[in-house]
Amino acid sequence: MNTYKKFIHIITSIILALAISACSKKSDPAPSFDESKLAHFSIEFDNIVGERTLVLDNVNNLYTNAKGEKFSISTLQYFISNVKLSTSTGETYTVNQDSSYFLIKGADRSTRFTKMRVPEGDYSKLTFTIGVDSLRSTMDISKRTGVLDPASGHAGMYWGWNSGYIFFKLEGNSPSISDDVNGDPTGNKKFRYHIGGFGGYSSPTINNVKTVTIDLTTAGVAKVRSDRQSNVHLFVDIMKVFNGSKAFSIAEHPSVMFSQFSTNVAQNLTEMFRHDHTEN
């Protein structure tokens, strides 16, 4: 009797153990949402141009936009900030603001990974800002360190004369640009898109701070666990700058900086991001 009971007990335990391990392998249930227990997570901003990869200074192999204009890219830089994640069950997590500012540089591939720490969980939605929010844009200078230091090694992402960050910078050349005052009078056929504007200090000015939300359910939810690195791989299609819903011609607008027209370009920027897959 005693032996039999023991036997049953052992068998039950084995079956239970097997069942549990089979279960966890198959469905990998989301761990309980614990904001004090953070794990590694990253979003990869993989810059592409239409059907091609981004190659800087591609003067011998130009890209072509929807208006048929050929162009090369010499500079690409943009700020990503204020990352927020949501699970399908409605929990949301906002990455600590002080570690939520990233500068993606076309010339430095290591900058394409924005690394952060978030609670373990299965995330189905991702939200981030293109640019620098108004709160941080007006914060005391001592809070602007790292990529936000207006003087740090990425000079040119800050407007000194009109205090504020340049959110997105794209420069290059296009043979479509004229050599007169409507194009580039230096004859270099250069285009410059410096998009910024956080809404103004004292009076409401243009606001090009844009929020992008990406649904991760189709191409793969991010399963963040402490024992691995979940990476959401986004394609960032720079061609959309020209071909987005507010499509424009490089020849007609070779230089867009702090102007009303910049709001069109900013709208196009929100259309650049596409979730390709997630590495869990």
Add this chain to the structure above:
Amino acid sequence: MNRKHLSVLFFMAVFVIACKKGSPIINEIEKFVGFQKPANFPEPVYNFANNPITKDGVVLGRTLFYDGRLSRDNTISCGSCHIQSSAFTQHGHDVSHGIDDRLGIRNSPPIMNLAWNKAFMWGGGIYDLDLQPFAPITAHEEMDESVENVMVKLRQTPKYADLFKKAFGSPDITTARFMKALSQFMLMCVSSNSKYDKVMRKENGASFTTDEMEGYAVFKNKCGTCHTESLFTDGSFRNNGLGISTLNDKGLFDATLIETDKYKFKVPSLRNLKYTAPYMHDGRFLSLNGVLEHYNSEVITTQNLDPLLNGNRKGIALSATEKVKITAFLNTLNDEEFIKNPLLAEQ
């Protein structure tokens, strides 16, 4: 034993005397009282909580203010276009004269009473004193340098490690510390000891002459709405009917893109006019008489002309006598102590 004791005492005495003689710095520290709001001034708007003024902070800021390393070829310092004897303007230049003899488009404004400024530059765009130096340092026609490279140059200059350590506790040279030190110095550039101030504060029985008194009355009636006491500016941006310049400088509009901001420029203070000619954002008037005559008869209607200048009679009617009296009053706003204050001078 006794002799030894005596000689030790003697040496100690010499040491103490030497110390006392060689320490004007100690006296200076005793004199340093930090930032003080003049009794007849409103509350300042600068956020001192984020940047407490210290003696060492001001010394560092002053050293930076007068250091040509802030410019590309180390020739132009802040003090080049903001000269103390000209009440921190570039007297005699209609527009600022910067690196490589390049000319700017606006008249160099005074570094004065900035703790009460909500907006900087003739055309706005900057609303925090700690962020202002980015503009002149990086401007092509002013200092034409990157702040990043200024940091590099400062780190290579041995004296700065010590100056930053004294001011901020460690020798680290950062953008924020650099900006805050410059702010500390500029905030100390307070002009509040003109005859007007002494009359207002009833110091040493100071009083206006008859002309000054009558000029003060005309001033309050005809100028005081925009040039509000005691700073003699309300800090607003207005189109004062100058007529559009050949470069079509649109003023505040460039920073805001708001149509109603077109051709508006910051209302300047009227303090220290004796030292700061020429006048207006582009330095077009060489004398006070020219300015007064502009308001009397030369106001031009352009987009957003200030309503105060656009009544039944355009401009502000000023008789010859009134002009003489206003001028007498304006002369009471000159502050010689300010332009001669050794604490604000290049050392």
